[in-house]
Amino acid sequence: MLVHPQFNPVALSIGPLDVRWYGLMYLTAFILFVALGRAHARRRPELGWDAQQIDDLLFYGVLGVILGGRLGYILFYKPAYYFSHPVEMFAVWQGGMAFHGGFLGVLIAVWLFARSHDRPWLAVTDFIAxxxxxxxxxxxxxxxxxxxxxxxxxxxxxxxxxxxxxxxPRHPSQLYQFTLEGVCLFVLLWVFSAKPRPRGLVSAVFLIGYGGFRFLAEFGREPDDFLGLLALNLSMGQWLSLPMIVIGIVMAVIAVRRAADT
Structure with missing residues (x-):
């Protein structure tokens, strides 16, 4: 039987400042975004992206992730609690972020970026997927x-x-999600986006892939104790993933049909 190593959540302390592993993971995510973005721009120069635009996109994305992730957690998971304790909505250091909320926040942020840089919205989402x-x-x-x-x-x-x-003994569901939503989805999208695709198709594959992988991984993840399982014995994460899959399929069909008609 495996036992969790019970890591110290504080990676290092600098005087009175504690640097936590979770914060370092966010920093790692942002660094990876920039590094991969520049690599993607080099392998697909016809897309017309430069380093400054990728840095600007990261700024928009960070705001979308943080604001959307927090707001999504409040609205999707604990609306009654936070409406009764409004001051705690801002206590992000206590935890409480939702991927689906962060995803919606990023979509809005990307729309603002696309508008300010005069780029088609789906062209931007295809690049970042x-x-x-x-x-x-x-x-x-x-x-x-x-x-x-x-x-x-x-x-x-x-x-x-x-x-x-x-x-x-429990499923190490975090590692399931690390593997499926992280590594497997990356390999799928990185290979798929290496060649020109109809506009919107890479974004559609992201929606289908993430929604599908998250839906599967949720079978091994303990539902939130304040929600439990919902209708059809599905978790909130699964119910929020289903629309992503459906929208992704619709987007893929539209993208392929438009490409066939041109």
């Missing part, structure tokens, strides 16, 4: 280091005990 998954992987690694968002109780041979939660 392959740059995102490894950042998501870094976030899931941070969840694992913190021993949070644990999996459901199981008897599989690779089950892990998280002593900071309880002594029951």
């Amino acid at each position: 392959p740059l995102v998954p490894l950042g998501l992987a870094a976030g899931r690694l941070g969840n694992f280091i913190n021993g949070e968002l644990v999996g459901r109780v199981t008897d599989v041979p690779w089950a892990m005990i998280f002593p900071q939660v309880d002594m029951q």
Whole structure:
């Protein structure tokens, strides 16, 4: 039976300042975005991206992730609590970020970027789609280091005990999500986006891929204790992933049909 190493959430201390692993994972995600963005621009020079534009896009994206992720957590997961304790909406150091909210925040931020740089919105989302998954992987690694968002109780041979939660063997669901939503999705999108595709198709593959991988990984993840399983015994994460899959399929069909008609 595996046991979680119970890492110290503080990676290092500089005087009174504590640098936490989770913060370092966010920093890693942003660095990966810039590095991969520049590599993607070099291999696809016809897309017309330069280093300054990628840096500007990162700024917009960071705002979208933080504001959207926090607002999404408040609205999707604990609306009643935060409406009763409005001051705590700003207590981000206590945790509480939602991917689906961050995703919506990024879409809005990308729309603002596209508008200010006179670029088609879908052309921008197609460019950034392959740059995102490894950042998501870094976030899931941070969840694992913190021993949070644990999996459901199981008897599989690779089950892990998280002593900071309880002594029951559980799925290491953070590592499932690291592998599926992070590494596998990155490889899929990086290879797929290496060649010209109809506008919107890379974005569609991201939606289908992330939604599908997240839906599967949620079967191993313990539902939030304040929500539990919802209709059809699906978690909130699964219900929020289903629209992504449907929208992605519709976008893919439209993109392919438009390309065929031109």
